[in-house]
Amino acid sequence: MTTTPHPLPPPPLDPPERLLLGPGPSPVTRQVLDAFARPTLGHLDPHFLRAMDEVRAMLWPLFGARPGHGRVLALSATGSAGMEAALVNLLEPGQRALIAAHGVFGLRMAEVARRAGAQVTVVESEFTHAPDLERLQAEAQRSQYAVLGIVHAETSTGVLQDLAPLRAIADRAGALLVVDAVTSLGGLPVEVERHGVDACYSATQKCLSCPPGLAPLYLSPRALARTTARATPSQSWYLDLALLEGYWGSDRAYHHTAPIQMIYGLHEALRQVHLEGIDARFTRHRLAARALWAGLESMGLELGVPTARRLAPLTVVRVPEGVDEASVRRRMLEHHGIEIGGGLGALKGRVWRIGLMGAGATLSTVERCLTALGECLAAHGFTPRADGLHAARAAVA
Amino acid sequence: MTTTPHPLPPPPLDPPERLLLGPGPSPVTRQVLDAFARPTLGHLDPHFLRAMDEVRAMLWPLFGARPGHGRVLALSATGSAGMEAALVNLLEPGQRALIAAHGVFGLRMAEVARRAGAQVTVVESEFTHAPDLERLQAEAQRSQYAVLGIVHAETSTGVLQDLAPLRAIADRAGALLVVDAVTSLGGLPVEVERHGVDACYSATQKCLSCPPGLAPLYLSPRALARTTARATPSQSWYLDLALLEGYWGSDRAYHHTAPIQMIYGLHEALRQVHLEGIDARFTRHRLAARALWAGLESMGLELGVPTARRLAPLTVVRVPEGVDEASVRRRMLEHHGIEIGGGLGALKGRVWRIGLMGAGATLSTVERCLTALGECLAAHGFTPRADGLHAARAAVA
Numbered sequence: 011m012t013t014t015p016h017p018l019p020p021p022p023l024d025p026p027e028r029l030l031l032g033p034g035p036s037p038v039t040r041q042v043l044d045a046f047a048r049p050t051l052g053h054l055d056p057h058f059l060r061a062m063d064e065v066r067a068m069l070w071p072l073f074g075a076r077p078g079h080g081r082v083l084a085l086s087a088t089g090s091a092g093m094e095a096a097l098v099n100l101l102e103p104g105q106r107a108l109i110a111a112h113g114v115f116g117l118r119m120a121e122v123a124r125r126a127g128a129q130v131t132v133v134e135s136e137f138t139h140a141p142d143l144e145r146l147q148a149e150a151q152r153s154q155y156a157v158l159g160i161v162h163a164e165t166s167t168g169v170l171q172d173l174a175p176l177r178a179i180a181d182r183a184g185a186l187l188v189v190d191a192v193t194s195l196g197g198l199p200v201e202v203e204r205h206g207v208d209a210c211y212s213a214t215q216k217c218l219s220c221p222p223g224l225a226p227l228y229l230s231p232r233a234l235a236r237t238t239a240r241a242t243p244s245q246s247w248y249l250d251l252a253l254l255e256g257y258w259g260s261d262r263a264y265h266h267t268a269p270i271q272m273i274y275g276l277h278e279a280l281r282q283v284h285l286e287g288i289d290a291r292f293t294r295h296r297l298a299a300r301a302l303w304a305g306l307e308s309m310g311l312e313l314g315v316p317t318a319r320r321l322a323p324l325t326v327v328r329v330p331e332g333v334d335e336a337s338v339r340r341r342m343l344e345h346h347g348i349e350i351g352g353g354l355g356a357l358k359g360r361v362w363r364i365g366l367m368g369a370g371a372t373l374s375t376v377e378r379c380l381t382a383l384g385e386c387l388a389a390h391g392f393t394p395r396a397d398g399l400h401a402a403r404a405a406v407a
Numbered sequence: 408m409t410t411t412p413h414p415l416p417p418p419p420l421d422p423p424e425r426l427l428l429g430p431g432p433s434p435v436t437r438q439v440l441d442a443f444a445r446p447t448l449g450h451l452d453p454h455f456l457r458a459m460d461e462v463r464a465m466l467w468p469l470f471g472a473r474p475g476h477g478r479v480l481a482l483s484a485t486g487s488a489g490m491e492a493a494l495v496n497l498l499e500p501g502q503r504a505l506i507a508a509h510g511v512f513g514l515r516m517a518e519v520a521r522r523a524g525a526q527v528t529v530v531e532s533e534f535t536h537a538p539d540l541e542r543l544q545a546e547a548q549r550s551q552y553a554v555l556g557i558v559h560a561e562t563s564t565g566v567l568q569d570l571a572p573l574r575a576i577a578d579r580a581g582a583l584l585v586v587d588a589v590t591s592l593g594g595l596p597v598e599v600e601r602h603g604v605d606a607c608y609s610a611t612q613k614c615l616s617c618p619p620g621l622a623p624l625y626l627s628p629r630a631l632a633r634t635t636a637r638a639t640p641s642q643s644w645y646l647d648l649a650l651l652e653g654y655w656g657s658d659r660a661y662h663h664t665a666p667i668q669m670i671y672g673l674h675e676a677l678r679q680v681h682l683e684g685i686d687a688r689f690t691r692h693r694l695a696a697r698a699l700w701a702g703l704e705s706m707g708l709e710l711g712v713p714t715a716r717r718l719a720p721l722t723v724v725r726v727p728e729g730v731d732e733a734s735v736r737r738r739m740l741e742h743h744g745i746e747i748g749g750g751l752g753a754l755k756g757r758v759w760r761i762g763l764m765g766a767g768a769t770l771s772t773v774e775r776c777l778t779a780l781g782e783c784l785a786a787h788g789f790t791p792r793a794d795g796l797h798a799a800r801a802a803v804a
Binding site: 018019020022023024025026027028030032034035037038041043044045046047048049050051052053055057058061064067068071086087088089090091094118121122125126127213215221222223243244245246247248249264265266267268269270271272274275277278280281283284285343349354 | 415416417419420421422423424425427429431432434435438440441442443444445446447448449450452454455458461464465468483484485486487488491515518519522523524610612618619620640641642643644645646661662663664665666667668669671672674675677678680681682740746751
């Protein structure tokens with residue numbers, strides 16, 4: 011048990027400026043931070059209700075759905091609650107769920123589905139590998155499932171899964187298709203309508219460049235119908251999507267008190283996305299990643315995932331032999347003010363995870379990261395083959 | 408389906424300054440709002456972990472527990488999730504829960520317990536009445552229960568329930584005692600240790616004067632043991648208190664990405680509480696309420712709850728005959744910039760709820776409220792007997 015040894019109260023917080031290049035939170039612009047400091051409104055104030063409507067309007071195209079198609083909202087909790095909301099609303103106890111797990115977050119989907127009382131079949135793949143679609147297809151042929159769950163952008167492994175083939179597999183299983191877009195929404199096309207996704211959830215603190223605290227969520231018309239046609243109410247009252255639609259929709263029925271400042275922040279973050287343009291934002295993420303990859307490889311580092319399935323917003327880098335993973339990360343933070351992530355699950359201690367998300371996806375960020383990483387590696391026993399800067403710039407010239 | 412008719416993105420939000428005198432959110436000071444705008448840190452950054460420790464240290468005395476006694480933390484969701492966390496962690500499917508319900512939030516406890524798979528016995532009392540402790544005692548004698556749940560300060564009715572007699576009843580039932588302190592924490596003594604409370608949850612947007620978004624929660628050593636000794640894991644992964652303790656405690660194991668800005672805001676709000684002094688804050692809430700009550704009664708309005716069980720932070724006022732409840736509230740908001748609340752559940756349309764919480768609990772707030780209310784009542788067909796100001800000042804002179 012840690013308690014502060016000082017008398018109460020402690021001094022005001024004075025958090026240092028960090029360059030956030032881990033798996034999230036990502037860098038937050040001053041405009042978004044300032045939005046958090048605007049005067050608090052009541053959760054039923056007409057001005058606040060309009061802000062909610064505007065958040066909805068800005069989310070639809072980001073998910074790749076026409077305005078008014080299905081439902082979008084922002085859950086009053088972080089991305090993990092988005093996962094839980096999707097699963098506990100679409101599964102009833104005893105129903106079957108088929109989960110493709112190729113990392114920590116796929117495994118978490120399986121765990122959450124189990125806690126919802128579902129019979130869960132997990133098709134597991136090695137970390138940094140793609141989900142095994144053939145085995146998934148075979149399972150879908152063998153049984154009927156209420157839900158097929160898969161992660162679009164695996165934050166633990168840096169692997170991107172193409173969504174195109176999944177609808178056909180879900181149809182074979184008779185399942186609703188649930189997609190984790192925590193690390194893709196706002197940085198990569200998600201295209202729920204095109205790919206026939208039924209439920210898709212994300213988080214604010216990744217490619218949207220908003221601090222953590224909300225989970226944007228999309229439901230297809232079919233998934234929405236499932237939430238209202240249940241035999242038993244969802245096990246979670248707080249995450250009950252039928253009740254939440256009563257507040258986000260035209261009824262405006264009180265359910266819980268919405269986190270006002272978080273909605274202000276998300277509103278401004280989404281404004282930044284639309285001011286830039288969704289496609290321009292995707293291009294920026296792709297270019298920044300290409301620069302980082304070229305830089306890291308020219309330094310003599312090995313990337314964890316082959317190009318074809320590599321995630322632009324989050325790059326997995328293998329820790330060179332003999333280098334202490336945590337010491338490098340600590341030096342990055344303490345000497346350079348840069349946060350990068352360590353490995354999770356099976357990759358713990360073996361990789362770093364470098365995020366170029368939202369406002370962080372720029373060439374200048376890449377340059378700052380490569381320079382600092384070179385210094386930290388040299389201080390911990392690995393001499394980079396090059397400084398990485400030339401290769402990074404050349405990759406996007 | 409409401410969508411904004413304007414092209415994207417909409418202009419930046421420009422929320423008006425409101426005086427928040429509803430059932431929450433309560434007025435937020437500039438210091439707390441500014442804390443929200445501080446640079447975002449990673450959820451495992453040493454500076455952020457220290458902020459979490461300081462939040463814990465400041466919460467303990469507010470709950471009325473010695474530092475280190477049981478556990479305190481702030482859940483990454485709003486107050487209603489605090490209720491859900493307490494119940495889904497302390498109840499296993501099939502176990503019995505005894506809930507005293509004297510308002511909307513007691514009834515919600517029963518609903519949440521049912522969704523957790525519990526067999527729920529509700530001892531219901533009329534809205535604005537106190538819980539019926541004799542019937543509660545009789546039920547406790549009849550059966551054993553895993554949990555006894557009760558609301559300390561009923562936000563829907565303005566009724567305060569003395570916690571002193573409850574431990575004995577819970578002991579009779581063999582139950583853990585779960586207390587909803589959403590509208591009392593920070594405004595009234597809660598005293599969990601003295602009253603033998605096992606789980607107590609609250610919200611940030613009431614007497615703590617922080618925007619909504621977190622649920623402070625206390626667990627007794629016994630309740631903590633129950634969360635780790637379950638036969639089955641809690642149905643909620645997101646609200647699993649055993650996993651959350653892994654992050655808030657010394658392990659610092661990643662569970663979910665904490666809502667960084669919300670913790671900054673709560674940290675500053677708790678600092679304000681301790682700078683003022685906990686007892687001084689309680690006194691201020693009591694005095695402001697006394698002034699409001701005297702003012703309202705001198706105007707010829709009737710309060711909904713007798714003095715003996717009346718809640719200082721939230722006053723229920725009966726709508727005079729012939730006055731349209733919603734029109735008065737709308738005029739308060741539009742002409743005076745003051746938010747007050749309407750009735751909930753059985754009291755819908757019949758009462759107003761006026762909150763004097765946190766920074767709002769001052770004589771000058773009371774005076775502004777009474778003056779505006781007098782004008783709005785006169786505009787809607789009720790002529791106050793007096794302006795209320797003299798009586799309000801006299802009550803605290």
